[in-house]
Amino acid sequence: MSSANSSSGRHRKAKPMSVAVRRAFIIAAVPVTGALLSAPSALAADKSTKTTTATQAVAGDGLDSAEQKIADNLNTRAQNPNLGDTFSGIVLDSKSDKVIWGHDADTALMPASNAKLATATAALTVLGPEHRFTTKVVYGDGTLTLIGGGDRLLSTADVTDLAKSAAAGVKSAGLGSVKVRIDDSLFAEPSMANGWNDSYYDDQVSPVRSLVVDGLLSADTSIDAGKIFAKQLADQGVTVDGEVTRGTASATDVPVGQHLSPTLAEAVKKMLKTSNNDIAETMLRMTAIAAGKPATFEDGTAVVRDVLNRRYGVSMENFEIYDGSGLSRANRIPARTVADILDLLTDPRYSHRLRSIDEGLPVAGEAGSTLGPEWGRFDTPDSQCAVGQVKAKTGTLTGAIALSGLTKAADGRWKVFSFIENQSSADPAATKDTLDGLAATVNGCWA
Known part of the structure; x- marks a missing residue:
C-alpha cells in the first residue's frame, strides 16, 4: 500500500370522439407536493x-x-x-x-x-x-388509457385520484362502461443490460417500464398498474369491460386525469x-x-x-x-x-x-x-x-x-x-x- 501525497494524477478539467362526449369529460390535474450531517451549503x-x-x-x-x-x-x-x-x-x-x-x-x-x-x-x-414526471389518463373510442410517464414514486393513492377524475368524466358523458388499457410506449421494450443476469428479474429489478405503482417488483409493472386503475374505477361505480390491455393512446383522445410526481430531487x-x-x-x-x-x-x-x-x-x-x-x-x-x-x-x-x-x-x-x-x-x-x-x-x-x-x-x-x-x-x-x-x-x- 502506498500513499499518494500530491494532487498529480487528478483528471478533472477546468469546471466550466363526439363533440358531446368530449365536452362532457373533465380535465383534471392532480399534482403532489411531496440532514443528519451538515447541509451542502x-x-x-x-x-x-x-x-x-x-x-x-x-x-x-x-x-x-x-x-x-x-x-x-x-x-x-x-x-x-x-x-x-x-x-x-x-x-x-x-x-x-x-x-x-x-x-x-x-x-x-x-x-x-x-x-x-x-x-x-x-x-x-x-x-x-425540480422536474416532475406526468402520468395521464385519456379517453377515446370507449377506452380509458393510463399513460406511463416514468414516475417511479406513483402510488395506489395517486392512481385512485386518477380513477376518481376519470370516473367523473365517464359519468358526465353518460357512458355505462369502458375498456381499460395501459400505454407504456415511452420506453422501448424491456431488455437486459450488458452484464445483467437472468436472475435479476424479479429479484433485484423489474423489466424497465414507464408505468409502475407502489414500486412493486413484477414481470409486467404496467399491466399491474392498469389492473389497480381498473379496480379503482370499479370502486367508483364504473363498469370495466374485459381485461386490461396494452396499446398506444391516440392524439385525439381526450385528457381526463393527470398526476404530477414528487420532484426529481x-x-x-x-x-x-x-x-x-x-x-x-x-x-x-x-x-x-x-x-x-x-x-x-x-x-x-x-x-x-x-x-x-x-x-x-x-x-x-x-x-x-x-x-x-x-x-x-x-x-x-x-x-x-x-x-x-x-x-x-x-x-x-x-x-x-x-x-x-x-x-x-x-x-x-x-x-x-x-x-x-x-x-x-x-x-x-x-x-x-x-x-x-x-x-x-x-x-x-x-x-x-x-x-x-x-x-x-x-x-x-x-x-x-x-x-x-x-x-x-x-x-x-x-x-x-x-x-x-x-x-x-x-x-x-x-x-
Whole structure:
C-alpha cells in the first residue's frame, strides 16, 4: 500500500370522439407536493474559502500532520485480508482537492451501486432537481388509457385520484362502461443490460417500464398498474369491460386525469437512501429522453458519460457503465472517478443542483438506509465511533463491495473517499466492516 501525497494524477478539467362526449369529460390535474450531517451549503462554503497561508505543520510530501495520520493509518488498515488483493481506494481533501491517500486509485473495478452516483448526477443536470414526471389518463373510442410517464414514486393513492377524475368524466358523458388499457410506449421494450443476469428479474429489478405503482417488483409493472386503475374505477361505480390491455393512446383522445410526481430531487434521495435499482433504471431512461435520445441502456449511459465529462470535467478514462443502477457486472469505474463525482457536491457552483445527492447519501447508523443498523453497518468497535459522522453510498454485488462518501475529519475539513473491493474471498459482512473502519479512519474517530 502506498500513499499518494500530491494532487498529480487528478483528471478533472477546468469546471466550466363526439363533440358531446368530449365536452362532457373533465380535465383534471392532480399534482403532489411531496440532514443528519451538515447541509451542502456548509460543504460549499468550506470549498469556497481556501486559505492562502499555511497555518498547520506540514508532514511528508505536502500533507499536514492530520492528513499524514490518515494516510499512515490507511496504509496499515487497507492491508486487511478482508479486502483481498483487488482493492482501489482514494481520499481527497475537498477544499484543496489534494490527494491525501490512494491505492490503485485509477484501477477500474466493478463499482456495484456506486454507479448510481453517476446516474443521479446526470439526471439532476439534464432534467433539473425540480422536474416532475406526468402520468395521464385519456379517453377515446370507449377506452380509458393510463399513460406511463416514468414516475417511479406513483402510488395506489395517486392512481385512485386518477380513477376518481376519470370516473367523473365517464359519468358526465353518460357512458355505462369502458375498456381499460395501459400505454407504456415511452420506453422501448424491456431488455437486459450488458452484464445483467437472468436472475435479476424479479429479484433485484423489474423489466424497465414507464408505468409502475407502489414500486412493486413484477414481470409486467404496467399491466399491474392498469389492473389497480381498473379496480379503482370499479370502486367508483364504473363498469370495466374485459381485461386490461396494452396499446398506444391516440392524439385525439381526450385528457381526463393527470398526476404530477414528487420532484426529481425526492426520487434521487429515495434512490440513494435505499439503493433502489428500479428508480435508477427509470431515471436513466428519462435522462436520455430529456437529452433527445432514445430511452435505452445504451443511450442513457452515453448521456451520463457526456454530462460527467463535458459538463463537469470528470475523466472518462477506464470508465465503463452499461446501466443506471450498477447491477451490471460489466461496469468498471476507478475509485478516483467515484471520488471526483462526489467532490462535485462540495463545489458551490453545483450545490443547488446536486444537493439531493448529498441529502440522499445514507448516514452511518441511519435506520431505513443501507448504512442502518439493520444491515450491520458501523457497529464494530473500530467503526461505531463514526455513527452520524459519515455519509456514503454503499455498493454490493457478488464479488464487489464499495463504500464512497464524505466525512468531516479531525482537522475540521471535509474529506471525500472512495473504497472499492472486488473478488475478496472473505465473508462479505467482514469486508463491509473493514470498509466501515476505513471510513472511520478518514473521519479520524478511529485514530
